[in-house]
Amino acid sequence: MKRKLLSMVLATAMVATALVGCGSSEEAAAPAEETTTEAAAEEEAPAEDTAAEEAPAEDAAAGGGKVGVAMPTKDLQRWNQDGSNMQAELEAAGYEVDLQYASNDIATQVSQIENMINSGCELLVIASIDGDSLGTVLEQAKEKNIPVIAYDRLIMNSDAVTYYATFDNYMVGTKQGEYIKDQLDLDNAAGPFNIELVTGDPGDNNARYFFGGAMDVLQPYIDEGKLVVKSGQVDFETVATANWATEAAQTRMDGIISANYADGTKLDAVMCSNDSTALGVTNSLEANYTGEWPIITGQDCDIANVKNMIDGKQSMSIFKDTRTLASKVVEMVDAIMQGGEAPVNDTETYDNGTGVIPSFLCEPVFADVNNYKELLIDSGYYTEADLQ
Numbered sequence: 001m002k003r004k005l006l007s008m009v010l011a012t013a014m015v016a017t018a019l020v021g022c023g024s025s026e027e028a029a030a031p032a033e034e035t036t037t038e039a040a041a042e043e044e045a046p047a048e049d050t051a052a053e054e055a056p057a058e059d060a061a062a063g064g065g066k067v068g069v070a071m072p073t074k075d076l077q078r079w080n081q082d083g084s085n086m087q088a089e090l091e092a093a094g095y096e097v098d099l100q101y102a103s104n105d106i107a108t109q110v111s112q113i114e115n116m117i118n119s120g121c122e123l124l125v126i127a128s129i130d131g132d133s134l135g136t137v138l139e140q141a142k143e144k145n146i147p148v149i150a151y152d153r154l155i156m157n158s159d160a161v162t163y164y165a166t167f168d169n170y171m172v173g174t175k176q177g178e179y180i181k182d183q184l185d186l187d188n189a190a191g192p193f194n195i196e197l198v199t200g201d202p203g204d205n206n207a208r209y210f211f212g213g214a215m216d217v218l219q220p221y222i223d224e225g226k227l228v229v230k231s232g233q234v235d236f237e238t239v240a241t242a243n244w245a246t247e248a249a250q251t252r253m254d255g256i257i258s259a260n261y262a263d264g265t266k267l268d269a270v271m272c273s274n275d276s277t278a279l280g281v282t283n284s285l286e287a288n289y290t291g292e293w294p295i296i297t298g299q300d301c302d303i304a305n306v307k308n309m310i311d312g313k314q315s316m317s318i319f320k321d322t323r324t325l326a327s328k329v330v331e332m333v334d335a336i337m338q339g340g341e342a343p344v345n346d347t348e349t350y351d352n353g354t355g356v357i358p359s360f361l362c363e364p365v366f367a368d369v370n371n372y373k374e375l376l377i378d379s380g381y382y383t384e385a386d387l388q
Contacts, residue, residue, distance in 0.1 A: 139158075
């Protein structure tokens with residue numbers, strides 16, 4: 001499982017050039033020191049030993065080992081980007097990659113992971129559809145000593161999960177809540193202001209962190225009456241959206257508008273946990289709402305939502321640069337495949353029911369009409385043409 005120095009240098013360089021930082025400078029420096037040490041050791045080795053270690057160029061990828069990457073669906077733009085970024089960076093680092101998308105079907109994802117285990121994958125990176133549905137198949141991975149990195153969505157109730165790599169999901173929610181607080185000037189304005197709440201799939205553990213982070217900011221204002229949820233829909237189960245589906249969010253918002261805002265009552269804000277639900281809310285407002293446009297939050301900076309942001313239909317979206325997360329996961333893969341421990345920066349937060357999973361959390365930022373060009377275009381994430 002040991003790989004060539006070149007792969008280490010490539011992976012380290014990718015992490016160093018990531019545009020949105022993950023972790024501290026000390027953590028970023030560690031791989032470079034490790035590479036320097038290995039380089040020095042190789043320089044001291046006899047020439048004949050170095051020659052013996054070199055493999056033909058065509059065998060470089062195979063020498064890195066095989067990594068299975070399981071993504072939930074191609075239906076959301078962000079998972080396409082996550083998958084392609086992951087594959088590109090892992091292959092550039094010398095790995096063979098088995099990338100699979102499961103069309104949001106749990107049985108399909110289980111079958112794909114089982115095939116990865118049986119086809120020689122030495123490590124699995126899994127973004128689960130339902131965090132509680134992979135326990136049985138991951139027992140097979142555990143029996144074969146195959147490490148598992150849960151990617152962006154924590155896999156629940158399985159002791160086969162070795163590490164977790166994600167963005168700080170609670171911070172995503174707090175940034176959305178704080179954006180609404182700041183835009184409505186809740187600490188100074190008299191109010192009351194009307195707000196509605198839309199979060200994600202109840203089977204996605206992240207949705208609870210997103211919603212919890214936002215509500216920790218907003219709940220005090222709801223309690224004092226400065227924010228009013230006219231629909232009365234405030235608990236997670238009621239405001240959750242199956243599969244994060246745009247159509248489901250739109251249908252629910254149609255009912256909320258009809259029952260509470262059809263008489264001209266102003267809707268001041270809608271806290272949406274991600275862009276697919278925000279798109280559904282926007283579609284519903286365009287069809288049914290005649291009042292002043294509300295503040296709408298989102299997450300992922302999907303192209304359709306950035307266009308809406310430019311047009312004034314969505315206020316903000318959390319930007320999670322998937323290139324950054326992919327680079328961090330490549331670094332984690334490198335460490336594990338060489339028999340070491342992956343870098344982490346959180347060993348307290350994410351308990352999957354079998355214990356706390358060592359995690360690496362990248363920091364999200366928000367984009368709005370004032371900074372989207374710098375974050376999304378100048379960074380090369382999108383082109384101007386993408387947003388036309």
